[in-house]
Amino acid sequence: MFVYTVVKGDTLRNIAERFGTNTRELLRFNEMDSQDVLVPGLHLLVPGETYLAAPYQVRSGDTFSSVALKSGVSLRDFEYWTGLRESQGAKLAPGSTVYVPKRVTRKKTVETNGYLLPDGTTSDGNLLRDISTLTYVSIFSYQVRADGSLLAPKDQFALTGAQQAKIAPLMTVTNFDGTNFNTELAHTVMTNASLRRKVFNSILKMMKQKGFRGVNVDFEHMDPPDRPLYNQFIRELKAFVRPSGYSVSIAMGPKTSDSPQASWMGAFDYRTLGQEVDFLMIMTYEWGWVGGPPMAVAPIDQVKAVLRYATSVIPANKILMGMSLYGYDWKLPYVKDQSRAAGISNNSAQNLALREQVPIQWDAKAASPYYRYRNQEGEDHIVWFDDAMSVAAKLQLVYDFNLRGVSYWVLGNEFPQNWYLVKDSFEIKKM
Structure with missing residues (x-):
């Protein structure tokens, strides 16, 4: 296209x-x-x-x-x-x-993943049936509890839709406690051998019961000193579920070097984890975020810097580059520690510019579009989002870095331009 x-x-x-x-x-x-x-x-x-x-x-x-x-x-x-x-x-x-x-003279075969927060209605299945360009859907999320059990989402319609659309479902396991990613919960689970065993048993039982094809671990906000514990957790999980034929993947935050003591990112040992898992998703987005200053959600210069480091310590054919299906709308002026942006799907952001009849600007360094508008109350706003051009630039990175594919956060945000481009630019692997 x-x-x-x-x-x-x-x-x-x-x-x-x-x-x-x-x-x-x-x-x-x-x-x-x-x-x-x-x-x-x-x-x-x-x-x-x-x-x-x-x-x-x-x-x-x-x-x-x-x-x-x-x-x-x-x-x-x-x-x-x-x-x-x-x-x-x-x-x-x-x-x-x-x-x-x-x-694109020769289409690369890639894998694609999309994270889904199911709402437990038929819309979950309809959404997946409408998207034919996914290899995996990661159901978000199965929350680990302090007793080793899992709190499951209402995903029956999503799993049925995935089966009908020939999309392999992955079970995303998190340390999310319903409000936040819980640092202490992750530490408690990872330090106790019997508790780890209970978690692994819960995961394996659930995958067999519901027909998942693999487990995707998304532990976040871990303490940097827990880095070796997380390595051990993933290593033991792989040994526990792989004999039954299940894949093991993880989601990791983005970084451009290894600083083991860095807050949040220090717990991710790219080199070791890259050796342990079958594949992984790097969250190359959220530079522009709900509480931060207005900027691109995934500036391409930052994404490239992460990929340069990641591919130096992890086989490129294990990496799914993270992509966002949303942007943010900030009210101006931005006030640090006070302003909060509103999330907006990329398609809605495009159509808002059309309704407001304002020109769309292009930031060449970030390879991202943005625009300003004034609402009916006279308030000034700025919107950063992704569009056909910025997606075309990011998808080119899959070729440039010879990556395994891409992973999207989060399904349900409309962005048809993306799916048409993915389908046109790659051969999508189905499991």
């Missing part, structure tokens, strides 16, 4: 005509609320050859034609992709970064 950047004066009809399609198809690919309103900077998926996005740093002497030639596309397609029109006075500034189309 091709990413088209809307410029002033565009209509959905004339864009459709340029690419030999119709407005109905463009509305389907991009799930827009209306075909009557477009805004500059909007990135639309349109039918075409398979492309992802790669950064190009403009050099002195570069021209539109020369960069298009280096990218392997026509000048017309280069301008359509970037939204830069030489005839309208656009310039390529030396030192600036432009995301250019990169053709």
Whole structure:
């Protein structure tokens, strides 16, 4: 598929005509609320050859034609992709970064995972049946209790839907106590051999009973001194469940070096854990978060830094890169320790920009879109989210780092552009 950047004066009809399609198809690919309103900077998926996005740093002497030639596309397609029109006075500034189309010539086979917080209704199954591009669904979550038992979510409809959609279900086990990831709970479980055994028995029994294909451990906010205990916990869990044919995977926070005493991240021993598990999910998102200052949820420069370190100590074919299906809407001005952003699905963020009729900006360093608007109460807001272009840039990293695949947090946030791009850019492995 091709990413088209809307410029002033565009209509959905004339864009459709340029690419030999119709407005109905463009509305389907991009799930827009209306075909009557477009805004500059909007990135639309349109039918075409398979492309992802790669950064190009403009050099002195570069021209539109020369960069298009280096990218392997026509000048017309280069301008359509970037939204830069030489005839309208656009310039390529030396030192600036432009995301250019990169053709996918041979599709890589990958695995994809999506985390699901089931609500115990038929909507869980319907959601999974609508997404054909998942290898796994990780049911979030089975909460470990201090007595070694597990508090299970209402996942019967989700498991039925996964089976019908040929998506392998993973049982996500956490130290979440219903309010927070509990540091002391994780410590208690990991330090007591008999309690660990009870937890392992509970996990194995539940996987057999419900038809899970593996266990996915997501222990968070662990004390750094518990690092060797967590390594031991995962090692023993693998020895306990693997003989029965179950996979063992984990979710880990992102980091760019190994600092064993660092709060939260210090407990994750990338090298050792990478050796123990079958595969793992790295949570390469939440730089922009509900309580933090406005910024991209997953800035690509930060994501790359994490992947560079991770692939230096973990086999790349074990790594699923984390991707977010949501953005945040901050009221301005941001006040540290007081402001709280509102979560918003990426598709809703796109359509909010259309309703407010505000242009969408592009941060080249983060490879992320954002925009500002003023609501009916006169309050200023800024929204950071992901769109077709930012996803195309992140999915290219799967090729660049030769990763196992991608993992999404969290299903239920609408983002059709992502699923169309994934399906178009890869062969999805089914278990």
